[in-house]
Amino acid sequence: MVKTYAMRHKVIFILLALVSALNVVPSNAALSPSAIPAVFDKLLAVPALSNPAMILIDGITGEIVYQRKAYSQRKPASVMKLLSGVATLKYLDPESTFSTNISIGVDSRTLVIQGSYDPWISTSYIAARKMNRASLPYLANRSMAMLRKANGNSLEEITVLYTGLFSQDVSNFKSYWANQGFRPTMKTVSSAESFAKAGEIVASAESPKLNEILEFTLLWSDNLLAERLARLASRSAGYGFNIEGVAQTFAQVLTDLEIDPTKLRVIDASGLSKKNRITASIVGQLLFKLRQDEKFKYIYDFLPVGGISGTLESRFLTTAPTAVGLVRAKTGTLNGTVTLAGFVESVDREYIFVTLADDIQRGTRASDRARAAIDRILGRIAAPNIPTEISEVEPTP
Numbered sequence: 001m002v003k004t005y006a007m008r009h010k011v012i013f014i015l016l017a018l019v020s021a022l023n024v025v026p027s028n029a030a031l032s033p034s035a036i037p038a039v040f041d042k043l044l045a046v047p048a049l050s051n052p053a054m055i056l057i058d059g060i061t062g063e064i065v066y067q068r069k070a071y072s073q074r075k076p077a078s079v080m081k082l083l084s085g086v087a088t089l090k091y092l093d094p095e096s097t098f099s100t101n102i103s104i105g106v107d108s109r110t111l112v113i114q115g116s117y118d119p120w121i122s123t124s125y126i127a128a129r130k131m132n133r134a135s136l137p138y139l140a141n142r143s144m145a146m147l148r149k150a151n152g153n154s155l156e157e158i159t160v161l162y163t164g165l166f167s168q169d170v171s172n173f174k175s176y177w178a179n180q181g182f183r184p185t186m187k188t189v190s191s192a193e194s195f196a197k198a199g200e201i202v203a204s205a206e207s208p209k210l211n212e213i214l215e216f217t218l219l220w221s222d223n224l225l226a227e228r229l230a231r232l233a234s235r236s237a238g239y240g241f242n243i244e245g246v247a248q249t250f251a252q253v254l255t256d257l258e259i260d261p262t263k264l265r266v267i268d269a270s271g272l273s274k275k276n277r278i279t280a281s282i283v284g285q286l287l288f289k290l291r292q293d294e295k296f297k298y299i300y301d302f303l304p305v306g307g308i309s310g311t312l313e314s315r316f317l318t319t320a321p322t323a324v325g326l327v328r329a330k331t332g333t334l335n336g337t338v339t340l341a342g343f344v345e346s347v348d349r350e351y352i353f354v355t356l357a358d359d360i361q362r363g364t365r366a367s368d369r370a371r372a373a374i375d376r377i378l379g380r381i382a383a384p385n386i387p388t389e390i391s392e393v394e395p396t397p
Contacts, residue, residue, distance in 0.1 A: 002278055013039040017231050020129070030380070040066050040380075042379045049357045050361070052068070052069070053072050053279070055281055058349065059349065065351065071278070072279060073265070073278065074277065074280070075339075076276055077337050080270060081217065081271060084233075085217070085229075085231075086216055088230070089296050090296060090314040097208065098206070099115075099116050099118070099205070101198075102142070102201065102204065103200050103202055110161060111144055111160050112157060113160065114163055115162065115164030117165070119164060119232065122135060132207030134387070136173065141202050161194055162188055162194070220311060224270075227270050231246060231269070247266035260282075261282070270333075283356075287309060287354070303343075308324070327342060329344075339357065339358070340374050
């Protein structure tokens, strides 16, 4: 997993260098700060965006260069994952890993699962092998085989004692085993009891580092991982291991960054709910603050790059080619909503931008038109900073 991500980063940086070298745009092609408001007003008025909210902030000074309905509550879609990412880095150790150990109990008709709430467990054996994820099918099959061996090939009257598992993973174990004709009694226990009842370990798995899990979450907008990471952060922060705790954690994150959270409404941590609400101003301030803080550097590093990686891999290539490689942002899509928030390079400066278009027509075509409109807006300010180099060349004799 580590090697895979390292290689991916090398490829991305090489591509970025090539883009910067090939995408030679004169500095005067990008809008100056003073010219942005009039142009953005016109570009944001297109029917494809249907009354969006937007904010553009100077990445160095924090000055608001442009804003439009920036304080109105809008649906964030997957832009909500930015808060999950920030909470993860604030309350959890990015170098930590998660382990899952399964053993035959002291009583041979008992199976003991000792987990640490690994968010990375996969229900797909193929995906688990490909991505170095803990495979639930492997753990389940291995457990059944060892139980049979310990009990004369019988799986009758088996009790599974478990701790440190997400409720969904408990359900997945039960469902998988039921399909195999194995229906044990499932019982949650304390960590102390699980250690007292555990015997020889027969199956185990360990996740990659938390920062690698977070990278995948932001790069590919993984909903389940965002939800699980947010709950882990909430528990570590001292709040509930549920969505109410997540809402409190997100509000605390904003408060600690001196951002007013009163217009934030959290129904889930992934952005799937259409009842979530946030403002462009909140997201813009959050991005500005995390860019200044080394603790949150991974958020910037892990964001998809326009035309190159993750959920932005196919964006800007035809809609705004001059922005390829110059935009790092979190995407968001719901039926009737298209959002984008992140950073854009513009000659000698970097802007923070947030666009929340949550009143567009429903359907794939309408979403595509909205994304293209947002891309074109960013294309008007995106431009590489290409220093002029003057080399002394001796005259040919």
